[in-house]
Amino acid sequence: MKWKDLFTSSVGKKWVMALTGVFLILFLIVHAGINACIWANDGGVMFNKVAHFMGSTIVIRILEVGLFLGFLIHIFQGLILEFQNRKKRKTGYAVKISIKESTWYSRSMGLLGTLILLFLILHWKHFWVPSRFTGIPYPEVILESGKKIHNLYALMQSTFSELWVVIVYVLGCISLFWHLLHGFQSAFRTLGVSHPGYLKIIQRIGFIYSFIICLAFAMMPVSMYLGWVK
Amino acid sequence: MEHYVMNLTLKVWRQKNTNDKGRFETYHVKNISSEMSFLEMFDVLNEQLIQEGKDPIAFDHDCREGICGMCSMVINGRPHGPWHRNTTCQLHMRAFRDGDVIVVEPFRANAFPVIKDLVVDRSAFDRIIQAGGYISVNTGSAVDANAIPVEKDKADAAFAAAACIGCGACVAACKNSSAMLFVSAKVAHLGLLPQGQPERKTRVLNMVAQMDKEGFGACTNTGACEAVCPKGISIDYIARLNRDYMMAALSSPE
Numbered sequence: 001m002k003w004k005d006l007f008t009s010s011v012g013k014k015w016v017m018a019l020t021g022v023f024l025i026l027f028l029i030v031h032a033g034i035n036a037c038i039w040a041n042d043g044g045v046m047f048n049k050v051a052h053f054m055g056s057t058i059v060i061r062i063l064e065v066g067l068f069l070g071f072l073i074h075i076f077q078g079l080i081l082e083f084q085n086r087k088k089r090k091t092g093y094a095v096k097i098s099i100k101e102s103t104w105y106s107r108s109m110g111l112l113g114t115l116i117l118l119f120l121i122l123h124w125k126h127f128w129v130p131s132r133f134t135g136i137p138y139p140e141v142i143l144e145s146g147k148k149i150h151n152l153y154a155l156m157q158s159t160f161s162e163l164w165v166v167i168v169y170v171l172g173c174i175s176l177f178w179h180l181l182h183g184f185q186s187a188f189r190t191l192g193v194s195h196p197g198y199l200k201i202i203q204r205i206g207f208i209y210s211f212i213i214c215l216a217f218a219m220m221p222v223s224m225y226l227g228w229v230k
Numbered sequence: 231m232e233h234y235v236m237n238l239t240l241k242v243w244r245q246k247n248t249n250d251k252g253r254f255e256t257y258h259v260k261n262i263s264s265e266m267s268f269l270e271m272f273d274v275l276n277e278q279l280i281q282e283g284k285d286p287i288a289f290d291h292d293c294r295e296g297i298c299g300m301c302s303m304v305i306n307g308r309p310h311g312p313w314h315r316n317t318t319c320q321l322h323m324r325a326f327r328d329g330d331v332i333v334v335e336p337f338r339a340n341a342f343p344v345i346k347d348l349v350v351d352r353s354a355f356d357r358i359i360q361a362g363g364y365i366s367v368n369t370g371s372a373v374d375a376n377a378i379p380v381e382k383d384k385a386d387a388a389f390a391a392a393a394c395i396g397c398g399a400c401v402a403a404c405k406n407s408s409a410m411l412f413v414s415a416k417v418a419h420l421g422l423l424p425q426g427q428p429e430r431k432t433r434v435l436n437m438v439a440q441m442d443k444e445g446f447g448a449c450t451n452t453g454a455c456e457a458v459c460p461k462g463i464s465i466d467y468i469a470r471l472n473r474d475y476m477m478a479a480l481s482s483p484e
């Protein structure tokens with residue numbers, strides 16, 4: 001076989017989805033950890049500092065490129081797979097196939113992924129574009145050391161003062177929960193874990209992970225909207 | 231179990247040949263015994279059609295005891311019908327009640343074109359097996375069966391995989407029309423045994439390549455296949471295939 005076949009074969013495509021998926025799963029932990037600093041309830045000082053650190057070192061800048069690639073590959077490969085797979089049954093069934101043993105969310109990864117993508121576009125427009133390119137429309141914060149840093153916290157507060165934004169974000173987190181619930185354990189199956197004992201543990205960890213991450217993310221806009229953090 | 235008779239309405243897919251567009255026809259059958267198998271009920275219906283001078287419904291069957299994998303049909307939205315771990319030929323009419331409407335369709339996948347009515351062409355599976363489902367054996371007098379020791383757990387796992395009858399229900403049930411469960415069973419069946427080691431790497435690479443060439447979709451681990459598999463092949467074999475494939479691909483000499 002040619003080395004390229006690895007990426008064009010059906011199994012190779014699964015590997016690409018799984019590897020980028022695991023990478024994004026790890027990223028979400030970092031992302032949620034940083035954002036959780038808003039709950040320090042110190043007017044965003046800690047959060048702004050950490051967010052500044054994440055944008056200031058060259059190592060993280062390089063990682064950011066990797067992250068962006070990870071997102072792109074996962075999204076494109078996922079969409080391509082979804083469309084290719086759909087085409088494999090030109091004539092459909094008259095009675096919809098109903099198999100209750102297979103979970104609805106495992107069969108809806110394309111749909112859930114698309115919902116997450118729509119949410120992401122809005123999310124990038126809200127935060128990533130202003131902080132990287134167009135600038136944040138709030139005065140910079142001056143630290144004790146005299147250093148000036150972006151006030152990302154103020155941007156978060158103003159973004160989450162609108163109810164519809166909060167609702168969209170919560171819906172995005174719900175889609176993410178179902179996507180992760182299947183994706184987490186599916187990734188490990190693709191990476192070759194076949195021992196039933198490990199698979200059971202992975203499934204549990206996957207549930208806990210998806211629940212905590214998505215709840216944490218969903219609570220951020222909610223707590224800002226309701227004024228739980230100042 | 232109590233015996234009873236029933237009258238049923240059947241909506242069956244009729245298609246003259248591969249190029250025909252096909253449509254559903256409605257039939258009524260009377261006095262069907264709860265003891266009959268689903269295929270026997272079809273036999274009754276076909277007798278009726280022949281007497282009326284009509285074309286009988288074409289459906290695949292051979293052993294009628296759940297071991298050949300020929301009896302492919304989707305009954306009310308489930309390949310092989312409502313019973314768990316069961317083939318259509320082993321589905322009995324006691325699964326239904328008087329007055330039921332039963333919709334019967336062929337397995338649907340581009341890789342399984344309809345030949346006539348409920349009969350589909352599953353020779354794609356044969357070509358996948360030809361691509362790697364074999365082991366090399368020296369010609370000459372038969373080797374002693376017990377000459378190569380096989381660990382019990384490996385033998386059991388290989389046997390469980392070998393139970394796959396190649397019926398294609400996994401493909402029919404899968405939203406991606408993927409043949410991964412079938413291929414993973416075949417790869418594991420030989421790959422777990424010492425006799426299957428020489429071709430272990432080429433087998434998985436070639437069988438997956440053939441599977442892709444035949445136009446089956448890519449697996450997304452939904453587990454629908456495992457649920458309808460009459461032989462209870464576990465999707466854990468798919469995870470095993472994924473691992474075997476990657477090991478083989480990364481160490482492939484060319």
Ligand code: SF4
Nearest residue numbers: 394395397398400459
């Ligand atoms: S894996 Fe199961 S459903 Fe698929 S072909 Fe084999 S026996 Fe049939």
Ligand code: FES
Nearest residue numbers: 294298299301319
């Ligand atoms: S006819 Fe052989 S398995 Fe059903």
